[in-house]
Amino acid sequence: MTALTIVLNILSIGIPFSVSLLLASLGEMFNQRAGIFNLGCEGIMSMGAFLGFMCAYSLQNTAMTPYANLMGVLVAGVAGTLLGLLFALVTVTFHAPQGIAGIGLQMLGTGAAGTLFRHFVGGVTGIPGLPNCPIPLLSKVPFIGPVLFNMNILAYLAFLFVPLSSYILFKTPWGLKVRAVGTSPRSADTMAISVQRTRYQALAVGGLFAGIAGAYLSLGQAKMFADDIVAGRGFIAVALVYFGGWDPYRILGGSLLFSIAQSLQLSIQVLGIKFPYEFAVMLPYVLVIVVLAFTRSAVVKGPAELGIPYDREKRI
């Protein structure tokens, strides 16, 4: 094996790995831009992964078979949106502390997904999942073609969401409101922007993205469901939002960096390179911590009132 094939191999595993992280962290970015951090992302992803799988699994060999994956993604998205709204009810309307509420949602989602899976399915069961759709011509380009243009449809969409999210955040009226309620809710309120409504909307969008991110894991990546399928990606997604300074492109960079490091550490093990595997497994996480420690915090850019509930008649 030449060095080039090794590198291409690492990339062709690493890039699809990044999709679920990317989707989840773009969603979390909308939450945080509106001033709410949702640690429950992990739980929403679990539910999304389970419901996506469940849908595709139960529609197998029925008249709906051609739509099984589509239905799976839709159901996961709807469930994610509803969980996002539940989180909004708890934190925005009832002012619950966001960290605790998030951990609650994480446990609820992960626990419910596992329990329902054991109840309805039981053991490890594979599904066909999302097929790869090579893009004509482009996928034939030597070297990069198979790496970049031979993924499933959800992966392409996820990468398209990066410029789209940036447009929504910086060019649309809704994005303007989201940024305002996260940075200075009182100012937004005095300008007749409903802080509560905007935060609900942002959390719904965040939930939608997290749900789909979960469905990607079960339908697109693993093509099965297991209790620990999300494996901390929801928390990594939250970290990546800080890492990316609440900016979609930098979040994309973070997701890629993390996933490629992950794929690199797998290759290190597979290739039998003499390197303690415990350290190899740590590599992606250490990398994120190191980069986080060295990136200047984007104070002026970020949502200044992140994590603080807003009450019009309260002074502080």
Place this chain on the structure above:
Amino acid sequence: MGPTRPTREKIKELRVEGITKRFPGIVACDSVDLTIGENEILALVGENGAGKTTLMNILMGLYQPDVGKIFINGRPVQFKGPADAFAAGIGMVHQHFMLVPNMTVAENVALGLKESHTHLRLDLSGVKKRIAEISERYKLPVQPDAYVWQLSVGEQQRVELIKTLCFGARFLILDEPTSALTPQETDDLIVLLRRMASDMSIIFISHKLAEVTALSDKVAILRRGRVVFKGTTAGQTAAGLATLMTGHEVVLPRNEGVDGCGEERLVVQDLCVKSDRGFLALDGVGFSVRSGEILGLAGVSGNGQKELAEALAGLRRVEKGRVSLMGRDLTNRSPREIIDAGLGYIPEDRTNEGIVSSFSIKENLILKDFASPKFSHGIFIKSQEEARNAASLQERFDIRCSSLNSAAGSLSGGNIQKVILARELAREPKALIAVYPTRGLDMGAEEFIHTRLLELRAKGVAIFLISEELDELMNLCDRIAVIFKGKILDILAGREATRPALGLLMAGIRPEAADRAAEPGEKA
């Protein structure tokens, strides 16, 4: 007839009737009745915490009154939120600017301008056109593409005004618009408001009674939530208004003592300090403050005052030069060492730097001493001692609050300042640095703080007072230094300082050395 939805008709008369608003432990507005007619300027004055902001927030629909009604042209209206107030043509420039710092000026205006939200893409060019129109009509220059955090306070104020006008306000509320402005900016604003009164009605809140008499047609005075005076401004004097406002005659104390005669306490030599943006904010500043002396620092804010205060308090690195207190070198020492050496500090930004706003008043009062044996047994705080300390300071410094356990951030500005003053003075400092100590405070609070500073002077403390208010400096100081672009241009004896002389120096114009007396202990 029930309340009607607001309409865009012209506001010929706005009337509030029997407005009462309670907050936990306090009645902020107590059956307030007021009427403002077309093209009228009503000045609303009152001490800090009198309920002015609360009343205005009710007019904007931000707070709901517990009792009372608002009438426009005789018809009752109900404002559920600022959207309703905007629809009726009322706009407000808030005491604390309501701008999103990490967005541009145009984006800030767009936020409230619903017409720009109709398409998928935000219509920023339409917003900019609107800003240009308003800025042209009222001669208020702004840069629509600048980020708000890049703007000075005066510029932000302008953005606030433009924003409110862009929303179509024909009834303008200005809550302490001049508190944070330089004297020049204030004069410009007054001229502008007078011009604007020809096509709108204005409610103007200010502590500076000279502004009130210069600008308004009618004046209303609030004291502890109640209207204690309503009438025309003509014939009122600043002193008379001050008496009505506080309930007693206000006489700002003057420094009548002989010039500072003690030993040099706080000595600053050739100080160079960088600003946040990396250039030299202080370039070779030197002075000394003696025991029992108040040295004032005059200057337009932004000429290095902030950096100087922070360098003295150990909050900013000194690049070159030396600071010493009672002969002890304190250059680049930690704030802890500087505090322990006996330097008291009243910071410029009282809510963010002077107190921890989510801590109780009691806790804030021992913030600098919680680890000392007086207040702790090593790991536990002596809570009885803490409470006793707070109770005695509350009495000595007249801190008005519903409870000493409530969050310090919920106090009015004047009371926050009293908490800081109490904490600093209780520590019996050798020297005190006071940065704009009365900015934004009412006359009662100003009198209180001036009196305390003079008492401290009499006890032999060296006081370094940074201020923009020439009256304050001339009343209190033994000597006045003038800072311009990071350099001390001159140090005048307090009794010789005149407004024109200080004004020229503050503008950076140095008169020939002829008309000044040489200062003892002063560095050339």
